[in-house]
Amino acid sequence: MALSDSQVQKMKQKRETILEQATLMFAEHGYNDTTIAKVAKASGVSFGSVFTYFENKDQLFFAAVVEPLQVYAPKLLDFDPNARQPTQELWNMVAKHIKIFSSFGPYLRLVVQVIGYHNRFAEAFAELDAFHNTFRAKIGELVKNGQERGELQIQDAKYAATAYTSFLIGLRVNLIDSPDSQMWEQFVPFAMQLFGAKTD
Amino acid sequence: MALSDSQVQKMKQKRETILEQATLMFAEHGYNDTTIAKVAKASGVSFGSVFTYFENKDQLFFAAVVEPLQVYAPKLLDFDPNARQPTQELWNMVAKHIKIFSSFGPYLRLVVQVIGYHNRFAEAFAELDAFHNTFRAKIGELVKNGQERGELQIQDAKYAATAYTSFLIGLRVNLIDSPDSQMWEQFVPFAMQLFGAKTD
């Protein structure tokens, strides 16, 4: 018997709730200290139900890492590498990135874990790594564009991109308990310097 | 009857071995996936012996995090904030830091974990945080010195220091599997830019 629309809807909602709670808990307490029972409780379902929506704990973790990527990736990639005014574009991009990074703390802690234990979480890491490469490549393009237009110092664009993503992730690690966006904003100019923006 | 010197020596050695193995495993597999039994095996002792040298697993972890700090801290702080040629001093400092960060990968992964779960590892985090503050403060001094001598752009020295340590830790996270020091060296100029070093 096919499920009614409202049923399907309800199930989607439930899955979503579980995933959200799982993300928060995985991020806060790590993989091992997050138990299925706790996630279930926080989600208002029986722990048996978690297995209805996710094959096992590993899959739940994988989903918690990879699915938000679908949401964040487009936002992070939302800039134009061929912009006419690359410095301006860069500034806007950095401001946006910083805003995003300052706000999705929990998820990024998850990301840091996956990177830290990339052997343990090989599949999830592969996804993140793939995005990271795409991300860096696109940033690199914009940097190159900026250099070609004489707005940025000449330096290896790929390294600059890596330096930049490192800076972002490092900020997230260091400012672990500071969701205060105003403080985060202070770091935009530093990112610009990293890119070799000419200081007039 | 007191223990003989050689006895004491042997014990020190054994403790050291256990701690080293523990550090490696904690860094590689995290706190939970590192079992006392595995550490013992890797160290060539019975698991009971681990408890001879460390009260419990938590203490072992704490020691693995805090003791190396005694070794690394002086090296990281080995620069002169009042140097006559601040830019030169800064460059040397960065080069040294990058070299150190590129080489003690395992330990830094441990550090990232502690920061990531600072609630879980509160005591260890407190130690790291204290060092981080000292570290940033001293870097900030050198930056200020550089600004006063007109060698660096004027910007908030504290933020610059934070940006720098974030950059370092972010590099360590991103370049998780690259001990290749030559690649790391490429990032020295970027750090200099972060500090607002004037590009002639």
Place this chain on the structure above:
Amino acid sequence: MALSDSQVQKMKQKRETILEQATLMFAEHGYNDTTIAKVAKASGVSFGSVFTYFENKDQLFFAAVVEPLQVYAPKLLDFDPNARQPTQELWNMVAKHIKIFSSFGPYLRLVVQVIGYHNRFAEAFAELDAFHNTFRAKIGELVKNGQERGELQIQDAKYAATAYTSFLIGLRVNLIDSPDSQMWEQFVPFAMQLFGAKTD
């Protein structure tokens, strides 16, 4: 979906079985030499199931000590302190007590342990002590009644009650391996003497 009635019934039964086996083993071998694994085996369940019914070993022990009290207490208190014929009532009471004490050997050994280590088993002891006080008080009333009616020697009723419960528990300790009720019956007259029953 709630559990079916038969399910609930089965669980109650299982809990009961575990508790019974635990009581027997705690009584026979003491707290430490009674392992969860042994209790589980004796109860025909996996050791994990013991934790489904009891939070931990301490709780299991507590339940083994306290729950039977609900059963035995009413039986031990089943006499009338204001009886018209106090000596007769006393005799019946003693006979009943002796019968009960002779039969629930295992449980009483548990009780003796709790008293012996009342620091270790503080909560369980508190429960037993509370009952003991109630028990002695009610016996004291009957004794007083008997004295007032001139059937018993005048003596401190509270001490008499304590002497009596001591006698009972002492018999249980001494006759550790004698469930033989006939032998136990022999002690009824001694208890009566303790109460100062006048020997005509």
Place this chain on the structure above:
Amino acid sequence: MALSDSQVQKMKQKRETILEQATLMFAEHGYNDTTIAKVAKASGVSFGSVFTYFENKDQLFFAAVVEPLQVYAPKLLDFDPNARQPTQELWNMVAKHIKIFSSFGPYLRLVVQVIGYHNRFAEAFAELDAFHNTFRAKIGELVKNGQERGELQIQDAKYAATAYTSFLIGLRVNLIDSPDSQMWEQFVPFAMQLFGAKTD
């Protein structure tokens, strides 16, 4: 090389100290919760030394139970079953017993344990049981003597003796935390009633 007298003396002393501490701890915390390490610490010796004086933990426990018996037994048996004035003798005996029982609380808790787990502590129990039989027999003789002289009610002397020792041990269990000898003294008359002493 033979040991000097003073050395022998010192060792005897050390053994004594260990045994005393062991008795106290076994009595207070039971066999399992009393560790060799704790006993050693309380005795001011290394735990290795405990094994110099006692083969193993079981032997230590055995010694703690049996050796004091050599001290207490003569005191408990110090009465004349053929006394000319049996009631008087009985009174004196009871008074002495009560005094002794009120004072050596820790040791008696040990005794209760051994009786409670006589399977576990079979050898120690055998010693205690043997003494108990001797003890009861001698008391029985005095009771019989009293009956023959018409001072005591006629009743089975052996049961009377058992009732009496039960009463004593029961008091010890019930008054676990009352070393207050004055309260203990109150129970002498009750013991006399147990023996069927004629109340004038």
Place this chain on the structure above:
DNA sequence: GATGAATGAGAGTTCATTCAT
């Protein structure tokens, strides 16, 4: 004789996962 490092059997407990209801 005295010491305490080394060992490992064995205990309690957690928790992912299965599966009957």
Place this chain on the structure above:
DNA sequence: TATGAATGAACTCTCATTCAT
């Protein structure tokens, strides 16, 4: 689909005992 009882692998930690010094 939802539930939670049942299971047992795996982990940390304790402690009696051995034995080299």
